[in-house]
Amino acid sequence: MLDTERFIARLPKAELHLxxxxxxxxxxxxxxxxxxxxxxxxxxxxxxxxxYDFENLQxxxxxxxxxxxxxxxxxxxxxxxxxxxxRARDENIRHAEIFFDPQAHLRRGVAFEAIMEGLTGAFDAAxxxxxxxxxxxxxxxxxxxxxxALETFDKARSWLDKIAGVGLDSAEAxxxxxxxxxxxxxxxxxxxxxxxxxxxEGPAAxxxxxxxxxxxxxxxxxxxxxxxxxxxxxxxxxxxxLTICPLSNIRLRVYPDMRAHPxxxxxxxxxxxxxxxxxxxxxxxxxxxxxxxxxxxFALTPAEIATLAKNSFEASFLAEAEKxxxxxxxxxxxxxxxx
Ligand SMILES: Nc1ncnc2[nH]cnc12
Ligand SMILES: [Zn+2]
Numbered sequence: 493m494l495d496t497e498r499f500i501a502r503l504p505k506a507e508l509h510l511x512x513x514x515x516x517x518x519x520x521x522x523x524x525x526x527x528x529x530x531x532x533x534x535x536x537x538x539x540x541x542x543x544y545d546f547e548n549l550q551x552x553x554x555x556x557x558x559x560x561x562x563x564x565x566x567x568x569x570x571x572x573x574x575x576x577x578x579r580a581r582d583e584n585i586r587h588a589e590i591f592f593d594p595q596a597h598l599r600r601g602v603a604f605e606a607i608m609e610g611l612t613g614a615f616d617a618a619x620x621x622x623x624x625x626x627x628x629x630x631x632x633x634x635x636x637x638x639x640x641a642l643e644t645f646d647k648a649r650s651w652l653d654k655i656a657g658v659g660l661d662s663a664e665a666x667x668x669x670x671x672x673x674x675x676x677x678x679x680x681x682x683x684x685x686x687x688x689x690x691x692x693e694g695p696a697a698x699x700x701x702x703x704x705x706x707x708x709x710x711x712x713x714x715x716x717x718x719x720x721x722x723x724x725x726x727x728x729x730x731x732x733x734l735t736i737c738p739l740s741n742i743r744l745r746v747y748p749d750m751r752a753h754p755x756x757x758x759x760x761x762x763x764x765x766x767x768x769x770x771x772x773x774x775x776x777x778x779x780x781x782x783x784x785x786x787x788x789x790f791a792l793t794p795a796e797i798a799t800l801a802k803n804s805f806e807a808s809f810l811a812e813a814e815k816x817x818x819x820x821x822x823x824x825x826x827x828x829x830x831x
Pocket of ligand 2: 661
């Protein structure tokens with residue numbers, strides 16, 4: 493039997509909850525600021541990193557949007573995505589479904605084409621160099637109004653063949669899923685996949701709204717569903733996956749420590765839980781660190797850890813045959829390690 497860290501490191505996995513802007517490491521913030529002549533209000537990489545101490549989601553978002561100001565050209569978006577995908581490959585991530593926040597860039601005068609050319613160029617290069625494969629999910633900022641989201645959606649029209657789905661992110665409290673009913677109806681009618689952040693800081697009722705009104709296929713975070721037993725039972729019965737981000741929830745003080753995190757209870761109640769990094773440059777770890785933190789806090793067995801990885805492929809937007817192959821790869825790996 494391998495030790496837990498090595499077992500996780502070699503385990504094939506998918507990452508389904510990763511904001512590409514949240515993979516912007518402080519070193520890259522400084523490198524891109526220098527390349528683009530952008531002034532930063534931090535004297536050094538260390539000074540920026542030491543600001544990564546958040547009381548809540550909003551404090552994090554303020555810094556996250558500030559850092560995105562260094563992303564200006566297609567090359568910047570390419571370099572950011574290439575850097576994440578190198579890291580993902582090193583962590584044995586076979587497939588990534590990646591969020592981006594177009595409104596955060598369009599409002600700074602960046603063209604949609606620059607974002608898309610940069611990101612998709614890096615995705616294609618990684619896929620043809622042995623992986624991981626990637627899909628793009630266009631997120632809308634829920635603290636802006638629905639009209640802004642609809643306008644942004646229109647700007648994406650000529651890129652929709654490169655976009656797998658739409659999502660909803662940013663400040664959750666006071667911005668319920670119901671605010672975006674028309675946007676999601678339009679996205680579904682166009683055959684796009686639909687997901688939404690819900691129940692991160694917001695209540696279980698927002699998770700229910702995301703299911704009932706937006707008709708989402710997955711819930712991003714969804715941890716506050718634990719407060720409503722009937723909702724947990726519904727998620728389990730319909731196999732609606734949660735893309736859980738354990739280190740994010742601790743760093744943003746959703747839970748005081750990992751032992752208090754509901755992931756183990758959700759798993760025990762049959763929910764299709766997956767483990768993801770959210771904004772790894774800010775929250776102290778990429779996917780493997782998230783798996784390890786959960787495995788250690790709850791003394792998970794190798795079989796339970798492998799179930800999380802199988803869930804990640806089941807919950808993905810890959811074709812059924814691809815999912816089956818990757819799930820078989822996880823099972824073969826678990827057998828090969830004697831677990
Ligand atoms: N954890 C998170 N919640 C909501 N919006 C986000 N944007 C980037 N990370 C986010
Ligand atoms: Zn997120």
